Amino acid sequence: MKKYKTMDGYHVYRIKRNKKFFFLADQLDYKKEINQLLYTLEDLKFDSLIFLFGIDTGEYLQDLKKLLCAKNRVIIFEPNPGIFKKFDSKLADNISLVLFEENQVRQIFDNTIHFKNINNIYFYAFGNYSSIYKEEYDRLIEHLDWTIINAASQVELAKRFKKIFIQNMTANLMALNQSTPIHHYRSTNLNVPALVVSGGPSLDSNIRDMLVHKDQLDQYFIITGSRTAEALTKNGILPDMIVSVDPVDANFDMMKNCLNLEVPLAFYEYSNRYLVGNYKGDKIFISLLLSQTVKGFEQYQGVYCGGSVAHACIDIANMMGCSPIIFLGQDLAYTYNKHHADSAVFDYDKSLLYGATTIVKDVYGNPVGTTITLDHYRRRLEHYIAIYKDQKRIRFINCSYGADINGAPHKELSDVFKEETAGKQKKKCIPNQEIRIDSRKTIDALLCFIEEYRIKASQGLELCEIICSENQTKSLLIMEETDIDLQRILYIIKIVNDFENAADIIYLGGYFSEFVYEIKERTFDMSAKDYEKLTSDLQHQARAFKMYFEKMKEMLEEVKETILETVTEFYKPHIV
Known part of the structure; x- marks a missing residue:
C-alpha cells in the first residue's frame, strides 16, 4: 500500500x-x-x-x-x-x-x-x-437491502394491522392468568427431534411420509401453526403444540374445527383474540410486549419473529432443546405452482392475490417461483440458522421441496425417519399457570396514559396556535432565556420528548409507528442545509409542532376508542 x-x-x-x-x-x-x-x-x-x-x-x-x-x-x-x-x-x-x-x-x-x-x-x-472489493461490496449491499426491506415491512405491517393489534392485545390480557409462560418449557425436550409443520405445497407429500412412519411419530415433538393443525388432525396426527401469531380473524376460521384439541396453544399479545378466547385447551404465553411494560413480567420471554409463524415454531423448538429441527411444508416458494398445500387451503385464500414475482433455486438447484415476501422470510430464517451454525447441539434439516434454505440441507423425510431417533423420550407440555395480572387494571393504566397525553397534546396545540397568531419573527438561537416564546417552545419540545420516550408508548404499536413515519415524511421534512435556519425559526417550529399535536390527538383518540370498543365486547361490566 x-x-x-x-x-x-x-x-x-x-x-x-x-x-x-x-x-x-x-x-x-x-x-x-x-x-x-x-x-x-x-x-x-x-x-x-x-x-x-x-x-x-x-x-x-x-x-x-x-x-x-x-x-x-x-x-x-x-x-x-x-x-x-x-x-x-x-x-x-x-x-x-x-x-x-x-x-x-x-x-x-x-x-x-x-x-x-x-x-x-x-x-x-x-x-x-x-x-x-467486489465481494465485500456485494455482501454489504445485500445486508443493506435486506435491512431496509425489513424496516419497510414493519411500516406496512403497522398500517395494515394497527387496529387489530390493539383489539387483540386488549382482549388477550384476559387469557394470561390461565396460561403458562413459554420459558417454563426451556430445555424440556433436549435432543428430541422436532417436526415443524408449515403449510407450503410440500406438506401433502410430507404428511404421506408421516403416515407411512406413523408408529415413529411419538419419538418426535410436533409443532404446527394454526393453518396446518387441521391438516394433521384429519390424518390422525396429533401435534404436541400449536402456535398462532397471525392477528387476523382468518386464523380463527382455520382453527374452528380444532378448538377442543387437548394440545396447548401458544399465543402472544397480538394473536387473534377470538382464537385465543375460544380455544379450550391449555394455553402458552409468548411475551413480546408485556415483558417491556408490566412490572414483574421482565422474566417472561418472547420468540424470534421473522414474519411467518414458522420462525416462531422453530425458535420454540430450539428453546426446548430439540435437535434436529426438521422443516415440513416450509417451501417459501410456489412449488408445483401452488401457494399452499391442498390440505392447507381455506376460503380466506380466495380473497388473496397469489402469484410468483421472482425466481430462486429450489432444493435441487432448479428455478422455482416465489415472492419478495416469501424470499424475505427465507432470508430471515437463514439469518436465524446462521446464528447457530457453530453450535454442535443443534441441526436443521429441510424436508420440503421448495426454496433451498442455506444451513438446512435437504433430506427426504422417509430418510429422516430411518436415521434420526430421539435421544430420549419427548415430554408433553405440563401447564404451570404462574402468571398473575389484573387485566382491567392494566387497561385502566393504559387509558390513563392515553388521556394524559391527549391533554398534553391539547396544551401543546394551544401554545402553537398562540405563537402562530402573534406572528412574532424571532430566532430561537438568540432569544433571552426569559422570553415567553422560548419557554413555550421548550415546553412543547418537552411534551414531544416525554411522549415519544414514555415506557407505555410501546402499547400503541402500529399506531405510533405509522404516526412517527408520517410526521417525519410530511411535517418535519427539511434539508440538511436548512436545518439550522428552520429549527431556529420560531414560526416554522410552531407550525410544524401544531401539525404534530393535531395528528397526535387524532391518533390517541382513535386508540382510546378502539380499546373501549374491545372492552365493551370482551369485558363485563364495562370499565370506566
Whole structure:
C-alpha cells in the first residue's frame, strides 16, 4: 500500500490485491471522484443516515462535512485493514470509520435502520472500491437491502394491522392468568427431534411420509401453526403444540374445527383474540410486549419473529432443546405452482392475490417461483440458522421441496425417519399457570396514559396556535432565556420528548409507528442545509409542532376508542 499524488493535486492509495496493483480512485481526476460523492449527497435531509464504502486517503472528508448538519450521521466501512489503521475510528462528532466485517456490518444496519429513517438513507461506494472489493461490496449491499426491506415491512405491517393489534392485545390480557409462560418449557425436550409443520405445497407429500412412519411419530415433538393443525388432525396426527401469531380473524376460521384439541396453544399479545378466547385447551404465553411494560413480567420471554409463524415454531423448538429441527411444508416458494398445500387451503385464500414475482433455486438447484415476501422470510430464517451454525447441539434439516434454505440441507423425510431417533423420550407440555395480572387494571393504566397525553397534546396545540397568531419573527438561537416564546417552545419540545420516550408508548404499536413515519415524511421534512435556519425559526417550529399535536390527538383518540370498543365486547361490566 502506497500513497500517490494525483494529477490534480490530491492523494490516492495504490494497493496490491490478488497479485495485482489497483488505485482506489482516479489518479488523474480525483476531484471528479469527490464531486460524484457530493452530487449523490446533495439533497440530504436533516436526519439522513449516510453509509459510505471506502475512505481511501480521506481527502473528501472536508467537503463532506460541509453538507452535513448536526443530526446527520455518517458511517464509513473500510475493507482494507492497513488503510483503516491510518485513521481514528471517530473522524468527527457524526462521522465514524468502521473496519468492514460482515457480522459487524449486519449489526450496525440492524441498530441504525428503522421505520423512522428508511426513506432518508444514502449509500455510496467511493472511487474504485466497488470493483476492487467486489465481494465485500456485494455482501454489504445485500445486508443493506435486506435491512431496509425489513424496516419497510414493519411500516406496512403497522398500517395494515394497527387496529387489530390493539383489539387483540386488549382482549388477550384476559387469557394470561390461565396460561403458562413459554420459558417454563426451556430445555424440556433436549435432543428430541422436532417436526415443524408449515403449510407450503410440500406438506401433502410430507404428511404421506408421516403416515407411512406413523408408529415413529411419538419419538418426535410436533409443532404446527394454526393453518396446518387441521391438516394433521384429519390424518390422525396429533401435534404436541400449536402456535398462532397471525392477528387476523382468518386464523380463527382455520382453527374452528380444532378448538377442543387437548394440545396447548401458544399465543402472544397480538394473536387473534377470538382464537385465543375460544380455544379450550391449555394455553402458552409468548411475551413480546408485556415483558417491556408490566412490572414483574421482565422474566417472561418472547420468540424470534421473522414474519411467518414458522420462525416462531422453530425458535420454540430450539428453546426446548430439540435437535434436529426438521422443516415440513416450509417451501417459501410456489412449488408445483401452488401457494399452499391442498390440505392447507381455506376460503380466506380466495380473497388473496397469489402469484410468483421472482425466481430462486429450489432444493435441487432448479428455478422455482416465489415472492419478495416469501424470499424475505427465507432470508430471515437463514439469518436465524446462521446464528447457530457453530453450535454442535443443534441441526436443521429441510424436508420440503421448495426454496433451498442455506444451513438446512435437504433430506427426504422417509430418510429422516430411518436415521434420526430421539435421544430420549419427548415430554408433553405440563401447564404451570404462574402468571398473575389484573387485566382491567392494566387497561385502566393504559387509558390513563392515553388521556394524559391527549391533554398534553391539547396544551401543546394551544401554545402553537398562540405563537402562530402573534406572528412574532424571532430566532430561537438568540432569544433571552426569559422570553415567553422560548419557554413555550421548550415546553412543547418537552411534551414531544416525554411522549415519544414514555415506557407505555410501546402499547400503541402500529399506531405510533405509522404516526412517527408520517410526521417525519410530511411535517418535519427539511434539508440538511436548512436545518439550522428552520429549527431556529420560531414560526416554522410552531407550525410544524401544531401539525404534530393535531395528528397526535387524532391518533390517541382513535386508540382510546378502539380499546373501549374491545372492552365493551370482551369485558363485563364495562370499565370506566
